[in-house]
Amino acid sequence: DAKTTQPTSMDCAEGRAANLPCNHSTISGNEYVYWYRQIHSQGPQYIIHGLKNNETNEMASLIITEDRKSSTLILPHATLRDTAVYYCIVRVYPSGNTPLVFGKGTRLSVIA
Amino acid sequence: GAVVSQHPSWVICKSGTSVKIECRSLDFQATTMFWYRQFPKQSLMLMATSNEGSKATYEQGVEKDKFLINHASLTLSTLTVTSAHPEDSSFYICSASYTGRPFGPGTRLTVT
Numbered sequence: 001d002a003k004t005t006q007p008t009s010m011d012c013a014e015g016r017a018a019n020l021p022c023n024h025s026t027i028s029g030n031e032y033v034y035w036y037r038q039i040h041s042q043g044p045q046y047i048i049h050g051l052k053n054n055e056t057n058e059m060a061s062l063i064i065t066e067d068r069k070s071s072t073l074i075l076p077h078a079t080l081r082d083t084a085v086y087y088c089i090v091r092v093y094p095s096g097n098t099p100l101v102f103g104k105g106t107r108l109s110v111i112a
Numbered sequence: 113g114a115v116v117s118q119h120p121s122w123v124i125c126k127s128g129t130s131v132k133i134e135c136r137s138l139d140f141q142a143t144t145m146f147w148y149r150q151f152p153k154q155s156l157m158l159m160a161t162s163n164e165g166s167k168a169t170y171e172q173g174v175e176k177d178k179f180l181i182n183h184a185s186l187t188l189s190t191l192t193v194t195s196a197h198p199e200d201s202s203f204y205i206c207s208a209s210y211t212g213r214p215f216g217p218g219t220r221l222t223v224t
Contacts, residue, residue: 036213043116043205043215044156087155097144097163097209102156 004088009107012082018075020106022088025069032093033064035073036100037084044087044102047073051093078110114140116208118216125196125223133191133219135206141186144209147179149202150218156205162189196223 005023012018024033035047048055048062050071055062061074075082087105091098115138125131135145143164148156160181161169168181178200180192193200205218 038156041203041218041220043118043207043218045215046212085155097161099146099158099161100207100213101158102148104155 004090004103006086006088006103006106008104009109011109011111012075012078014080014110014112015077018078018082018108018110020073020075020086020088020108021070022073023070024088024090027068027090028092030092031090033062033068033071034089034091034100035060035062036087036089036102037082038087038105039081039084047086049093078108080110080112082108083110084108114138114208114210114212114214116206116214116216118204118206118219120219121217122220123222125221127197127223128195130192130194131196131221133193133204133206133221135189135191135208135216137187137208137210137214140208140210142189142208142210143186145183145189146207146209147181147189147191148205148207150205151202159191164189193221196221198223 032051034049036044038044050062064071085105085107117136119134145162147159150156159174162181162183164183170176183189201223203218206216
């Protein structure tokens with residue numbers, strides 16, 4: 001799986017959009033970008049994934065650059081409950097029985 | 113969506129005793145489950161891959177005789193920490209090989 005680079009931490013004001021970047025310059029053509037988050041003392045939660053087109057669901061939007069070397073997860077209206085560590089993971093899909101490998105992620109703090 | 117449960121959610125045990133953690137897929141069958149552990153302020157580290165009806169595959173550095181994994185059915189995998197020591201105190205999380213890679217809520221183990 002391609003390596004990803006994320007900022008260690010970010011702050012965001014409540015109600016504002018949170019934009020979390022991820023660099024994955026060595027991504028292969030058949031690798032997808034996945035985002036998970038982990039709220040303190042809970043298991044990780046799937047957010048969204050994409051290949052090359054921008055994706056949106058009820059939780060977030062995923063913007064992938066045209067060269068696919070980086071992406072941004074957007075939480076449109078961050079709330080205090082969005083405070084968590086966000087993980088960007090690049091991997092082949094479908095991935096069969098291979099595990100997700102987590103990097104250090106970005107610790108997002110949403111501030112009132 | 114697919115739900116994974118873990119039991120117990122937290123446990124305190126004395127040094128030298130063994131502790132069993134259960135991971136169940138509630139509304140789907142999982143031929144493969146993954147076990148992670150997470151130390152404070154660190155990311156999830158993959159410990160082993162558990163396959164139904166066969167031996168688990170352990171990551172380098174994880175003692176298979178200390179962390180016994182059993183995947184006897186398509187809905188249950190167990191992790192037994194044998195002869196636990198304080199350094200085994202950690203947050204243990206399981207995940208299932210299924211759409212969205214659902215994760216359990218985690219089990220916090222404290223060895224005194």
